[in-house]
Amino acid sequence: MTVVTRGFKGRGTRDAQLPPGQYLTPDFPVLSAGPTPRIDPTGWEFFIATGSGERRTWSWSQLRALPTETVMVDIHCVTKWSKLGTTWDGVSLDTLLADVEPAGDFALVHSYGGYTTNLPVADLTGGRAWVAFRYAGAELDPEHGGPARLLVPHLYFWKSAKWVRGVELLRQDQPGFWESVGYHNYGDPWREQRYWGD
Amino acid sequence: MTESWLTQSGAPQSGAPPSWVDGNELAGALAEVFAVDVTTAQGVCAGCGRMAPVAETRVFDRAPGLVARCVGCSAVLLRVVRGPDRIWLDLRGMACVQIAMPGTGGASPDGPGA
Amino acid sequence: MAAARTETPAARTLELDVPDWPAHRPGQHVDVRLTAEDGYTAQRSYSVASTPGTGRLELTVQRIDDGEVSPYLVDVAQPGDAFEVRGPVGGYFVWDDADPAPVLLVAGGSGIVPLMSMIRARSAAGLRVPFRLVYSTRSPDITIYADELRRRQRDDRGLDLAYAYTRGVPPGWRRPPGRLDGALLREAGWPADLGPACFVCGPTGFVEAAANLLVDQDHPADRIKTERFGPSGGGAA
Numbered sequence: 001m002t003v004v005t006r007g008f009k010g011r012g013t014r015d016a017q018l019p020p021g022q023y024l025t026p027d028f029p030v031l032s033a034g035p036t037p038r039i040d041p042t043g044w045e046f047f048i049a050t051g052s053g054e055r056r057t058w059s060w061s062q063l064r065a066l067p068t069e070t071v072m073v074d075i076h077c078v079t080k081w082s083k084l085g086t087t088w089d090g091v092s093l094d095t096l097l098a099d100v101e102p103a104g105d106f107a108l109v110h111s112y113g114g115y116t117t118n119l120p121v122a123d124l125t126g127g128r129a130w131v132a133f134r135y136a137g138a139e140l141d142p143e144h145g146g147p148a149r150l151l152v153p154h155l156y157f158w159k160s161a162k163w164v165r166g167v168e169l170l171r172q173d174q175p176g177f178w179e180s181v182g183y184h185n186y187g188d189p190w191r192e193q194r195y196w197g198d
Numbered sequence: 199m200t201e202s203w204l205t206q207s208g209a210p211q212s213g214a215p216p217s218w219v220d221g222n223e224l225a226g227a228l229a230e231v232f233a234v235d236v237t238t239a240q241g242v243c244a245g246c247g248r249m250a251p252v253a254e255t256r257v258f259d260r261a262p263g264l265v266a267r268c269v270g271c272s273a274v275l276l277r278v279v280r281g282p283d284r285i286w287l288d289l290r291g292m293a294c295v296q297i298a299m300p301g302t303g304g305a306s307p308d309g310p311g312a
Numbered sequence: 313m314a315a316a317r318t319e320t321p322a323a324r325t326l327e328l329d330v331p332d333w334p335a336h337r338p339g340q341h342v343d344v345r346l347t348a349e350d351g352y353t354a355q356r357s358y359s360v361a362s363t364p365g366t367g368r369l370e371l372t373v374q375r376i377d378d379g380e381v382s383p384y385l386v387d388v389a390q391p392g393d394a395f396e397v398r399g400p401v402g403g404y405f406v407w408d409d410a411d412p413a414p415v416l417l418v419a420g421g422s423g424i425v426p427l428m429s430m431i432r433a434r435s436a437a438g439l440r441v442p443f444r445l446v447y448s449t450r451s452p453d454i455t456i457y458a459d460e461l462r463r464r465q466r467d468d469r470g471l472d473l474a475y476a477y478t479r480g481v482p483p484g485w486r487r488p489p490g491r492l493d494g495a496l497l498r499e500a501g502w503p504a505d506l507g508p509a510c511f512v513c514g515p516t517g518f519v520e521a522a523a524n525l526l527v528d529q530d531h532p533a534d535r536i537k538t539e540r541f542g543p544s545g546g547g548a549a
Binding site: 218220223225235237238251 | 516537541
Binding site: 002003004005006007008009010011012014023027080 | 346347348349350352353354378380384388389390393394395396
């Protein structure tokens with residue numbers, strides 16, 4: 001039984017531009033499954049493990065020397081808030097994967113602090129995924145995943161791993177932190193794929 | 199009111215106020231599933247072996263689910279996700295849970311649960 | 313919701329009529345779930361303030377300015393409004409009135425709420441278990457339950473009370489504004505060798521600091537029970 005509470009509005013509002021079940025939020029909620037790691041860029045490294053024994057790494061300065069893209073995207077959190085027209089600067093995964101021959105079709109993304117999330121390699125390519133290090137023109141706050149986070153805005157935002165550390169390419173799909181405890185393996189907000197079986 | 203702790207990279211963190219609550223917060227979600235109050239149970243961390251009341255774990259609740267972590271080593275002890283019609287529980291991080299029970303039952307020479 | 317009363321400019325006590333409400337134990341909390349007309353829901357935990365087993369269920373809620381649930385509960389909800397309450401839950405941060413050990417209560421801000429339920433339970437049961445409350449609060453004007461505590465300090469035998477005002481002190485107050493420290497806790501608390509049951513409640517940073525002070529004063533960790541409200545400081549946002 002659901003009781004509607006008179007006078008309660010919450011911060012979110014319905015909006016026709018949003019995926020089903022989402023609410024527009026004016027702020028940028030900070031969600032986190034663990035303590036915020038503080039990572040000094042001098043010790044930071046991003047890796048891609050190809051799945052056939054090869055491992056590519058980029059230091060902070062090497063990453064920042066790559067071509068940067070500025071993108072404006074809508075983001076959708078599975079906890080039902082959405083934010084429209086967010087601006088990010090980052091390096092496209094197309095650039096990072098350019099010389100890599102993936103051994104399989106699946107990717108497991110790893111973060112500093114131990115978080116993981118999985119998605120098909122195909123969703124990392126085609127101009128749909130970035131390693132982002134600036135938000136709204138400013139260096140990314142640690143609370144929002146700084147120094148760098150994955151940005152995959154066409155999937156629910158838990159796939160956009162904060163404090164990203166690298167991508168492991170796999171022959172077999174391997175569920176990540178939330179995907180292994182009820183959340184949908186793919187997570188398309190427009191098909192409202194929140195939980196297993198949705 | 200700040201504190202520091204060591205991150206994986208070894209850098210001390212300070213500044214932002216601590217963003218966790220404690221295991222008391224799990225009581226409502228776990229009461230939907232278990233007949234006993236699990237927050238009063240003692241849990242053993244599968245990572246470092248520390249034993250502590252579930253109520254004294256560090257719980258991150260501003261997340262798609264509830265994540266309880268070991269105060270000693272920060273490893274994940276327990277995760278709870280509540281969907282509209284299902285609940286998911288992951289207890290892999292706890293090697294053992296000790297729950298106080300009224301003084302009846304228990305193994306005896308006559309057999310279990312005498 | 314049956315009635316409400318203002319405690320401070322930022323806090324309000326809600327009196328709830330809950331059908332078939334089982335008696336809570338002092339220190340327990342409830343989960344409050346609000347649902348908007350458009351289906352939006354939000355849920356937060358709040359400590360029970362009232363005396364167990366008597367009258368209505370009471371929650372004292374402090375407003376978090378950027379919160380979602382507390383501004384509604386403090387500023388909007390009116391008698392007659394309805395929302396969902398789950399509980400009482402949490403069997404750990406609970407005072408057992410059969411335990412004869414002296415009790416030390418350490419409150420930071422609205423962390424006083426579950427501790428007040430313990431003070432009220434002790435009084436209602438006519439118990440003489442010695443209680444000491446050390447209450448850290450910003451200034452007298454935003455101190456929750458200030459009047460009731462003043463009265464109880466006079467009337468409830470065996471209840472002692474000390475304040476740590478962190479920003480503003482009453483006229484003539486001897487201790488300058490400042491955080492709770494080891495000296496005050498030593499002076500106003502119990503020595504560890506009396507084996508007191510310690511309950512510490514408040515914002516996460518406050519509870520970390522206060523619990524560490526108690527450990528430094530040789531209170532064993534298993535006699536210190538804690539309840540952390542999170543970073544914001546005003547009760548679960």
